[in-house]
Amino acid sequence: xxxxxxxxxxxxxxxxxxxxxxxxxxxxxxxxxxxxxxxxxxxxxxxxxxxxxxxxxxxxxxxxxxxxxxxxxxxxxxxxxxxxxxxxxxxxxxxxxxxxxxxxxxxxxxxxxxxxxxxxxxxxxxxxxxxxxxxxxxxxxxxxxxxxxxxxxxxxxxxxxxxxxxxxxxxxxxxxxxxxxxxxxxxxxxxxxxxxxxxxxxxxxxxxxxxxxxxxxxxxxxxxxxxxxxxxxxxxxxxxxxxxxxxxxxxxxxxxxxxxxxxxxxxxxxxxxxxxxxxxxxxxxxxxxxxxxxxxxxxxxxxxxxxxxxxxxxxxxxxxxxxxxxxxxxxxxxxxxxxxxxxxxxxxxxxxxxxxxxxxxxxxxxxxxxxxxxxxxxxxxxxxxxxxxxxxxxxxxxxxxxxxxxxxxxxxxxxxxxxxxxxxxxxxxxxxxxxxxxxxxxxxxxxxxxxxxxxxxxxxxxxxxxxxxxxxxxxxxxxxxxxxxxxxxxxxxxxxxxxxxxxxxxxxxxxxxxxxxxxxxxxxxxxxxxxxx
Amino acid sequence: xxxxxxxxxxxxxxxxxxxxxxxxxxxxxxxxxxxxxxxxxxxxxxxxxxxxxxxxxxxxxxxxxxxxxxxxxxxxxxxxxxxxxxxxxxxxxxxxxxxxxxxxxxxxxxxxxxxxxxxxxxxxxxxxxxxxxxxxxxxxxxxxxxxxxxxxxxxx
Numbered sequence: 220x221x222x223x224x225x226x227x228x229x230x231x232x233x234x235x236x237x238x239x240x241x242x243x244x245x246x247x248x249x250x251x252x253x254x255x256x257x258x259x260x261x262x263x264x265x266x267x268x269x270x271x272x273x274x275x276x277x278x279x280x281x282x283x284x285x286x287x288x289x290x291x292x293x294x295x296x297x298x299x300x301x302x303x304x305x306x307x308x309x310x311x312x313x314x315x316x317x318x319x320x321x322x323x324x325x326x327x328x329x330x331x332x333x334x335x336x337x338x339x340x341x342x343x344x345x346x347x348x349x350x351x352x353x354x355x356x357x358x359x360x361x362x363x364x365x366x367x368x369x370x371x372x373x374x375x376x377x378x379x380x381x382x383x384x385x386x387x388x389x390x391x392x393x394x395x396x397x398x399x400x401x402x403x404x405x406x407x408x409x410x411x412x413x414x415x416x417x418x419x420x421x422x423x424x425x426x427x428x429x430x431x432x433x434x435x436x437x438x439x440x441x442x443x444x445x446x447x448x449x450x451x452x453x454x455x456x457x458x459x460x461x462x463x464x465x466x467x468x469x470x471x472x473x474x475x476x477x478x479x480x481x482x483x484x485x486x487x488x489x490x491x492x493x494x495x496x497x498x499x500x501x502x503x504x505x506x507x508x509x510x511x512x513x514x515x516x517x518x519x520x521x522x523x524x525x526x527x528x529x530x531x532x533x534x535x536x537x538x539x540x541x542x543x544x545x546x547x548x549x550x551x552x553x554x555x556x557x558x559x560x561x562x563x564x565x566x567x568x569x570x571x572x573x574x575x576x577x578x579x580x581x582x583x584x585x586x587x588x589x590x591x592x593x594x595x596x597x598x599x600x601x602x603x604x605x606x607x608x609x610x611x612x613x614x615x616x617x618x619x620x621x622x623x624x625x626x627x628x629x630x631x632x633x634x635x636x637x638x639x640x641x642x643x644x645x646x647x648x649x650x651x652x653x654x655x656x657x658x659x660x661x662x663x664x665x666x667x668x669x670x671x672x673x674x675x676x677x678x679x680x681x682x683x684x685x686x687x688x689x690x691x692x693x694x695x696x697x698x699x700x701x702x703x704x705x706x707x708x709x710x711x712x713x714x715x716x717x718x719x720x721x722x723x724x725x726x727x728x729x730x731x732x733x734x735x736x737x738x739x740x741x742x743x744x745x746x747x748x749x750x751x752x
Numbered sequence: 753x754x755x756x757x758x759x760x761x762x763x764x765x766x767x768x769x770x771x772x773x774x775x776x777x778x779x780x781x782x783x784x785x786x787x788x789x790x791x792x793x794x795x796x797x798x799x800x801x802x803x804x805x806x807x808x809x810x811x812x813x814x815x816x817x818x819x820x821x822x823x824x825x826x827x828x829x830x831x832x833x834x835x836x837x838x839x840x841x842x843x844x845x846x847x848x849x850x851x852x853x854x855x856x857x858x859x860x861x862x863x864x865x866x867x868x869x870x871x872x873x874x875x876x877x878x879x880x881x882x883x884x885x886x887x888x889x890x891x892x893x894x895x896x897x898x899x900x901x902x903x904x905x906x907x908x
Contacts, residue, residue: 282876301899303876319788319874328789337813403830409814419820452822455880460802464822576798 221363222559222614225356226531232349233524238344240520242330243398247514249323250288251507257290258307258314266451266465271435272311277302277457278310285448286504292317308445342407348404350520352554354395357388364631366609366646376643381535384526387519394516401501407626410492415490419471420483430458437479443467533560541568541583543575547593553632557586557616558602561637562675569604571700572682578692587617589623591630599691600632601664602654604640610649620657628662635690637683638671647671666690757768770894773857776868777891777908779808781882782848782869784902788872790842792817792901794824794835797886800863808866809851810835812842820871823879855908860886870900 268282269291274446277295284304291306293313304313332339345519364385365373375382383688407413434440434451447467452648454461454476455614462473472484503510547553552574556567567583574581586602593602609611612714623629637656638651648671655669668692672679680699688695783791792812797805804827812818815832815885819825828834843849868882882904884890894903 253867284876296898321787324874408816411815416816416830419826419830452877571796 221356221359225353225360227528228352228356229524230531232346232353235342236350236353237521237524238333238708239330239343239350240517242326244514244517246323246326246330246504246512247318247517249750250503250505250510253286254507255289256310256609256749257286257288258305258648260289260291260308260396260445260598264308264445264620265441267435267440269308269311269435269448270306270440270446271433272450273306274311274434275313275664276313281453282447283451285445287499288507289446292447295567316485317562331598332673337410337593341627344403344406347399347406349405350395351399354399356394358392361385361389361392363611364608366611367667370609377641378530378533380526380529382542384523384530387523387526390660391516391519391523394513396519398513398517399723404494404497405501413490413494415488415494417471418488420473420485421474421480423462426460426482427475427480429460429475429623429644430454431480431645432475432477434463434474434479437463437474439465439472439474439481440478450717476543503684519707525601530560541571544571544581545582545744547582547584547590547597548595550580550594550598551598552579553594553597553600554583554599555582555586555589555602555612556583557619558639559605559613559615559653563603563605563613566639566672566680566699568673569680569697570603570684573695573697577691577695579693586612587727589619591626591632594630594632600630600634600685601666602634602636603639604636604648604651604654606644606646606648608644608646610646612650616650619651621653621659623661626661629658631664633659633664633666635667635687636669639675640673642669642673648672769828774854775857775908776852776854777906778850778852779866779904779906780848780850781843781904782902783845783900784788785846786875788845788875790872792821792871792899793881794821794867794869795851796824796827796867796869797859798865800826800866804862805843805864807834807853807900808851808853809837810839811849813839814905817873818873820877821869821879822871822877823867824869827899837867859889862886866906868897868901869902870897872900 267715270280270283273283273293277293277297279296280293281296282294284294287291291308292303293306294301294317303317305315305317306312307314310444314465323355325585328334331343333342335342361371362368365371375385404413408415423686434453440451440519443465447469449466449468450464452464454463456611459477461476465472465474470484470486473482476484499505500509503513503590553576554571555566556563558564562649571581571583580596586604604616605613612618636651636655638648640648640651651671667686669682670679670683670686672683678697684697685693686696759771766872779795780793781793792810792814794810795808797808799805807824808827815830818832820829840849840851863887866886867880868885869875869877870881871877871878875897878897878899880899881899882895884904884906886906888908890906892905892907894905896903
């Protein structure tokens with residue numbers, strides 16, 4: 220279930236999340252550059268002093284703005300022509316152009332809407348939602364694989380692509396969850412779904428009617444450090460009813476241009492504060508270092524997309540179509556599969572084909588679909604059980620143990636458990652072992668003792684097939700070739716593949732027979748009959 | 753545009769001075785190539801004393817940005833009901849916005865002033881970008897704006 224939740228959003232939204240993450244990573248650089256290049260403000264500088272300095276250089280100043288990076292911009296009118304510049308707060312003079320950066324504007328529009336207006340915004344929000352689903356489902360898969368939150372950073376084993384995927388994911392997931400949730404919040408805010416609109420103070424009913432009180436002398440501006448400033452707007456020249464408008468980190472107020480009195484003030488609402496914090500966390504504006512870290516984590520998305528697709532492709536052919544699958548109620552042999560990546564299904568298909576060829580009617584299904592009351596004609600149940608991570612149940616065996624433990628007594632149908640695993644994991648075939656133990660505890664009759672297959676070894680499987688054939692009194696030849704070896708390093712046991720189309724004299728060469736199985740085989744004797752037909 | 757008259761009658765006082773007499777007026781606003789995203793524009797009318805009378809048009813659909821149209825926002829308290837049904841898309845740099853409304857005759861030559869507030873993302877807010885008295889003599893005469901609007905005219 221979780222794997223499905225991880226796989227399909229991942230494959231469907233791959234292009235979208237790649238675009239989002241690459242453009243986001245590129246955007247994350249801008250606040251840091253702005254932070255470094257912006258002229259720094261001396262500590263303790265007040266808005267009053269700053270306004271005074273700027274007014275000396277630009278008498279027609281209309282507005283002073285401070286961006287979260289600390290960059291100060293002034294806008295003015297000079298003989299009817301508007302002007303703007305980035306200001307050095309130490310002198311009040313312009314030091315750089317205040318024109319918007321075209322590259323930044325292009326990237327921003329691309330990142331949030333693909334230049335497609337509201338439709339594009341919704342598509343990108345869907346991409347962010349897919350990213351969130353992927354992050355959360357991926358985190359749950361990592362936890363399951365590692366065996367708990369405490370083992371989040373435990374060393375990884377298994378195939379290289381999957382390992383790389385998890386290696387990147389467990390570091391980047393924090394940033395991706397943060398970026399995607401904040402993105403969704405910002406989209407909701409843009410579409411007016413949140414009550415985070417600004418509240419302006421009530422316009423003052425009465426002003427002094429005077430003009431010309433220098434902003435450098437206004438008590439409120441003398442108390443406000445530049446570090447808190449957002450915006451100071453000057454009144455229209457010649458309009459005695461207009462006011463100074465001051466916006467700070469705390470709220471918005473109006474100042475009288477005739478006597479400098481604070482006429483009205485409104486604090487930011489709680490919603491506004493939350494939205495502003497979220498904006499900062501998403502854009503890195505005001506938190507440039509965090510922005511860079513998030514950008515770096517976002518770069519992991521294309522890499523995870525590529526490795527994720529490789530993992531999916533590697534696992535996909537492992538689950539073949541089962542031809543001639545019998546209904547559970549009619550089959551003599553019930554074959555239940557507990558598989559995570561899908562490779563165990565390949566073994567099930569081979570076994571199904573061989574048993575069918577030997578005249579058996581066989582039902583194949585996932586272990587999660589275990590329902591003994593439906594197996595009315597069954598004479599044996601065979602479980603092919605892989606293990607996920609640290610001994611957890613694989614995806615298609617979810618709930619099997621719970622259901623078994625909940626029953627009063629096990630079904631009266633003999634059981635064989637075959638575990639699939641990788642000996643380089645400490646919890647080798649741990650799930651198959653728990654199943655066998657639970658079955659024994661419930662008094663489930665045993666068809667064959669628990670056996671295991673290491674790294675999809677065809678030899679192990681052929682040998683076990685021989686033992687199963689012995690138990691069923693049929694000739695059973697299991698020739699299984701893993702579609703794709705899932706381990707990165709050469710496994711010597713895979714080299715001499717079993718390629719025996721004709722029946723050789725030695726059907727199941729005991730390449731590596733466990734002592735227990737050898738004893739079991741010896742005890743049962745080597746008598747075998749071939750059913751006619 | 754057909755619903756405009758009804759909307760205006762309901763929400764504003766624009767049609768009150770002379771209910772029966774109205775005429776179509778075309779408002780044309782052309783923007784500069786100011787090098788930014790699409791501009792939000794609020795077109796509204798004040799009376800001779802400078803008090804807000806009603807809104808004619810809002811270019812820009814996201815009400816969270818209306819506070820940047822600061823004079824309009826201060827006059828209306830950001831009340832989106834003022835622009836219900838008379839809201840369109842924001843206007844790109846270098847583009848024109850042309851709207852035709854039925855305006856009451858009594859609005860002309862009676863001291864009313866048409867204002868346009870403009871705002872562009874990440875650029876300076878420009879309230880009162882245009883303030884032009886509504887007179888029959890002034891119709892068809894282009895007026896230039898302060899920052900974003902190259903020219904504005906009303907024709908009837």
